[in-house]
Every structure is written in structure tokens, then in C-alpha cells.
Amino acid sequence: MPQTVHIIGAGMAGLAAAVRLAGRGIATVIHEATEQAGGRCRSYDDAASGMRIDNGTHILLSANTAALGFLASIGATDRITGASSARFPFVDLATRGRWTLDLGAGRLPFWVFDRRRRAPGTRALDYVALARILWPTPDRPLGQVISCSGPAYEQVVRPFLLAALNIDPSASSSDLARAVVRESIALGGAACRPYLAPKGLSAAFVEPAMTYLNGRASGLRFGNQLRRLVVAADTVTGLDFGNAVMAVAPDDAVVLAVPPYVASALVPGLQTPDEFCAIINAHFRIVPPPGLAPMVGVLNATAEWIFGFEDRISVTISGADRFLQHTRDEIAKMIWHDVQRVADVPAELPPWQIVRERRATFAATPAQNAKRPGARTAWRNLTLAGDWTDTGLPATIESAVRSGNRAADLVMQQ
């Protein structure tokens, strides 16, 4: 067992690794470049809208056992709220149609055979044809594996996979799409119940983790940006933070849990994904009207998912690179126009904020998926973690937590 594990990066992967190690009584120190933990999964006080907001609304599904396990470990299960069954209200702004996709709460996808529970104008056979996603093939664009058209694809598979993969599903890696479907929708509504963090991401995922770590032999150093790994032969012997080099003792280990573009600059010869996709989130300071469901899917619109929280309405657009040339003002107006057509809200724009995360996730294409490294490196005491490492899943909290858990397990085997 290592003496001390230095974890670089306090995102979900780094926090998951620290929590797992600290839970086994192993000393950890997290070095975080910024002044805040959480990485791409964080809350902050926003002056423009006068609200505490998340960088982006994050959804977990009941299938996300590692992420839910992480929350259980840090005593934060009550910081997220889950629906009792997997019911997703949808509005199609092209037809003005409204329906609820009802996957139920069971373990088998019986909803496919019930016309009232599936999307309008679809037949059970349409879904059976899409089940081809599950057949193993070499990794290729999903559009070469299934027909990415038709009502079942447009109204069910596309919105679901776009949210999970953050890229137009027809261009996505069929391996990653298969992994998502195999772990969720193929297992029925029981695996697809959505969870949200109504009090914010930091209150759910980050602050309880820091409290958990504070109570154990763990340190968290903010403003500590790793500039260089000092190596000798097959071992990391020091961490260069620019103003000081910290020695890594022979029995210490290092978990590098930084984004891929940082890892590839720090680790010689490391290949990582190097193309990214954006996510845009809008937050409007307004109490949602009583009829607005906590989560509504929107089709044929700029907005993709509308979320009603206690004090605000938030909207998510995935694979959002096509909107990056618009000003924030334009995006806010376009999205609010959609919200008005879905919910009973005033025409006047409430106080708002638009968060554009340009490198929200690595691009989930076959080519980028092939660039994901495993956790082990050529240095015996250096392990990688992050949603971009080879977890077999797209870049999600679940992937980040699994990678952190895996890194911790490898370190404990050292």
C-alpha cells in the first residue's frame, strides 16, 4: 500500500479516487489548479442573474451505479432527487404535440409494446429495428449501424443519445452508444429513472466529498497547478507546481485526474482524445409555473431539455458547437422563445445567464474513442483517471467516478 497518494485534479474522478482511498485509510492529498473543487461539475454564485447556478444541469440515471455509490459513500444520497419511475414528458415544437414517454419502473422494456407509453406514430417494430444498436460490431459511426431516421429514432433514440453522448448520435461511436443503451434503456425503466441535484451540483457532489475527506487523513490544496512531472527511470519522483517542487517518496503514488489536454502535456508520449463538443446551459431566474414538469424534452427547437427548479428554469443544449458563434444575448432570447412555447411564462426575459462549456466532453466519435488510454502508465507509481480515460462509457459523471475508483484500486494493488 502506498504511504500517500497525490491526486492531481479535484473533479469527479479525482474526488472519487480520494474518497475510495481515504475510505480504506490511505492518506491522500488533492492538488487542484483552481480555487474550487468539482471541475466540470460545479456550482457558483452568478452576479448577472443573482443566483447560485450550476455550470450545467447534470442528470444521473438509476443505471449510474458508480456515481450513486459515490454519493452513498459521502453521505449525500439525500442531496439528489430521483423520480419514482422513468417518465419523460416531451413537447414537439414543430407539431405542437405533447406526450409522455413512459419507460415505467420495471426491468424489461415492455413499454415498447404499449402504444400509450411510447412516442406518437411509432410501432413496436420500429424499436425492435433500433435494437440493432446492441449487436456487437467494430466501432464505427452509429449511422452505419442503425438507420438514424424515422419517428422512433427522432423522438426517443436521438434525444436520449444526444444527451448521453453530447454529439449528433449518427456520428457517434457505436461502441459508446451501445454501452449507454445496454446499461440503461435496454434494462427497462428501472435503469432510467432520472436524478437531479435541486440544490446544485456542489451541494450534492462536491461539498459532501470535501467534508468526508476533511474528516480523514486527506488534504486539499487549491491553486496548486501541476506544471511538470519529475521522473527518474520508471518512477515519478516529484511534482513541479511552478513555485515549488514537491518530492514524491518511493512509497507514494500519483493519480493524474486532469482533463485530457492537460494530461497529454504532462505525460510524455500520452495519446488522449483531442476533439471536444460544447454544451450550452441557460438559467432564468423565475419560479416555474405550476404545470411545468421537473424535466421536459423539447424536439425541433433550440432548447433540448427544460428543467424546472425551485427558483429558476434551466435549459440544456448538447452538441452545441453550432451555437457558439451566437452572442449570449441571442442564445438567451432564442431559448426563452422556446420556453414560452412550452410553459406558461411571461414574454419578457427574466434575469438570465448563459454558460457555454466549449470543451464539455471529448467528442464521442469512433476516432476519439480509439484515443482513450487505460489507467496504467509507463511509470509504476503514476495512474490516470478522468472521464476521457478508457472506461467504455461516454464522458459522464459515471465514467469519471468509475475511472477514479479504478485508479484507486490500482494504486492499492501497488
Ligand SMILES: Cc1cc2nc3c(=O)[nH]c(=O)nc-3n(C[C@H](O)[C@H](O)[C@H](O)COP(=O)(O)OP(=O)(O)OC[C@H]3O[C@@H](n4cnc5c(N)ncnc54)[C@H](O)[C@@H]3O)c2cc1C
Ligand atoms: C455543461 C455540462 C453538462 C454536463 N452534463 C452531464 C450530465 O447531465 N450527466 C453526466 O453524467 N455528466 C455530465 N457532464 C459531464 C461531467 O461533468 C464530466 O464527465 C465530469 O465532471 C468529468 O470529471 P473529471 O474529473 O473527469 O474531469 P474535470 O471535471 O475536468 O476535472 C479535472 C480537474 O483537474 C483540474 N486541473 C486541470 N489541470 C490541472 C493541473 N495542471 N493541476 C491541478 N489540477 C488541474 C481542473 O481544474 C479540474 O478541477 C456534463 C459536463 C458539462 C460541462
